[in-house]
Amino acid sequence: MKDNREFIKEVYKKYDDYKKESSIKNKNKKIIKPFKENVGKILGIAASCIIVTSVIVVNSNLKNNKNQIDNKIAKVETSEKITLKTVDNFENFYDIVKENYKTDSKDFILEDSIKYETNKETSSSTDRIETESTQDYSKTNVQVEDVDEADIVKTDGKYIYYIAQNNLVIIDINKKDTMLKIAEINYENQKFNPSEIYIYESKLIVFGNESSYSYRSGITIRETTDSIYKKGIYKQKTAAIIYDLSDIKNPKEERKIEIEGNYVSSRMIGDNIYFVGNKSIYSYDVARYNIKDLNEDYFKPSYTDTIKSSEEKLINFNDIYYFENIENLNYLTLAGFNLKANEEADIKTFLGAGENIYSSTKNMYVVKSKSVYDANTNTYLGRDTKILKFNFENGKINFKAEANIEGAINNQFSMDEYNGYFRIATTIGKTWSMDEDTTNSIYILDDKLKEVGRLDGIAPGEKIYSVRYEKEKAYVVTFKEIDPLFVIDLSNVNNPKILGELKIPGYSTYLHPYDDTHIIGFGYDTKTNSSGTGIQNNGLKMSMFDITDLNNPKELFNVKIGNSNTTSELTDNHKALLFSKEKNLIAFPVRKYENRRYLAKAQIYNIDLEKGFTLKGEILHEGTNYKRFIERIIYSNNVFYTLSKNLIKATDMNTLEEITKLNL
């Protein structure tokens, strides 16, 4: 039988074939024009309010075939304008959406594996001073120091806050030998689905999606047999609920901020939180109906911030910004708020989209990739990425710059900001297909997102699996059959270059800096498959790379875990890692499928640059139910806590003896 990846790949191939066939049928009916020019035109005449019922098929994501082939090298398009235009009115909105819809159906992303947006743990280091001095506890493994990322669990050394299924539980861990569930916020019967949390002083911030289903529709006509009308509308909101924990046993909801769309990601910097929601526009309705038959308000995004009033407010079109070359027609909403000030959240809405974010302490970069098709044959060429840069200022968000680059990123770790420069690594070409013409690039963009330097042609034929930036260096792992780890020098921003390369079997999907000259790679070991036609995973692998000699990186030692049935959340999600250099400790969850059952455990290793990784021990969550899968391992005051949906176990950090457990 085919594995998931192969299966999905074939689904896309069949779909491509179908599209090719149908495009041949439709050929000669289309006149293709670049979308960019057209928007300009349409908006130019917007004042006259004439609806262009155009025969032109506008295709922003169709590219000229010849251009594509001639230009293997990456390109950056930058917009210098800092002031953005607003949509202004419903007529403009209608035109933009209608034109964009025609290309929108093409917008699908091809991924060779499922990747979830991942985060690391930090808890606010400057706060809760009363506990800091006496308590020693782990924080979420985050990408950027001082930029906290939300996670399913946080601890402050006194309590564990954990999203167990649809509830948030607070566990008292003040006493080493007991775990006591002292509070539970139950969302079971609510529309809200908690996904991630932050802890800030005596506040708990829960992020999640709220969904509702209604038969309301934006069409004001024909309540007849039209199937679209009968179709219900599924609405989704991103909500941040802030609880006051002054009385830890009775968390009190004190504020709720809701924006439209699904939750993309968030960051906490000091006492400010910024989050991103992405909402699709019901462009199908716009495409099918005349503007007169549509209810304008229905298309406006709404928001609520209960700090002043619980009233739901609509965002008017003159407050919705748009970019000249819209590529993804969604509402992208960014919200920023301060946890201490008695001020409404700053909410900015754009016609755009986001799927991944990177955030430094000053700026947030929201990126979205988009498939690119050949204009003539409709074949898939690869992906492009749009970058939107926003600046933070004490809870406020300001748009700074935008750029388009060729290729698609792997995850948030593909991006970095250093000394005012933004660095981003992409894979160009058909990333899901191993034998295709892929290549990889790193771009260096200045503070206005203007390209100042770039490095093309990294590992042709391969795709990026992980990236990590360390000041003026970038480490890039690509893979086809063996895993080259590239060391790239970014010190000259105009001329980044490859310093060294290491080829070893397997590949790392996450890189974690150990010290200035060592980096830990976490990923898979590989072997040739039984039919000899390809490569398959052969268990997990953790490697220590020595980069003392930048021109000649070495693998010092490694450890292989399990076989092809062994997986770890850490390969997809950096937040699953527990690492402490001081404690000489690296730990993560491991899952194995064997003899028709799953085995859930956490493995704990000691690190010694001489002796290698030593397995200190394992913590098992017995049982075969998926609710026993260990999601995180954290520590506080010499106790490991392993968390799964229905069980938390406390284990002594020194002896690895079980202290107690708590069924949820």
Add this chain to the structure above:
Amino acid sequence: MEEKTDKELYYEFLQGNQKRFEEIIIKYKDKLIYFIQKYVKSIDIAEDIAQDAFVYILIHKEKYDFKYSLKTYLFTIAKSKALNYLKREKRIVKINENDAYDMEQLEEKIFKNERKNNLKKAMQKLKPDYQNAVYLADIEELSYKEIGKIMHKTESGIKVLIHRARKSLEKILREEAGKYER
């Protein structure tokens, strides 16, 4: 991260998040293959048809009605694709030699716990129609109404079918148990 509901996944897929589509595939592909192979008697072909079902979703992504469960919708498409196939291919299907092994793997994924495993063995002795009705009801835990939609029968028709299927199943299980007693 909390697991998303099917409707959320689909909604986000409609929004342009293709990863959600892939999540749906991974969640349902084995179930669909298992279901389809009951009709076509070959895992290879069932896999192919299951892919076609997902391609159908890609082509007609707006067609899904959020009123119904996505699971029901997928099984409905799979059923119609399987029947189309049988209509088209009147030849006898040759059995792939890997099928037995694949079947074991597939069943392993679907019948994850022991109770269901016993049921599986007994189910294999049922008539194909019974097999799928019981599969949908007892393994996939769909309602009679939903099964009716998939199998193109009325709710009461399904009720009767499942009643009969369970009766035969009971008989088979009793006979099995009897074997060990002897």
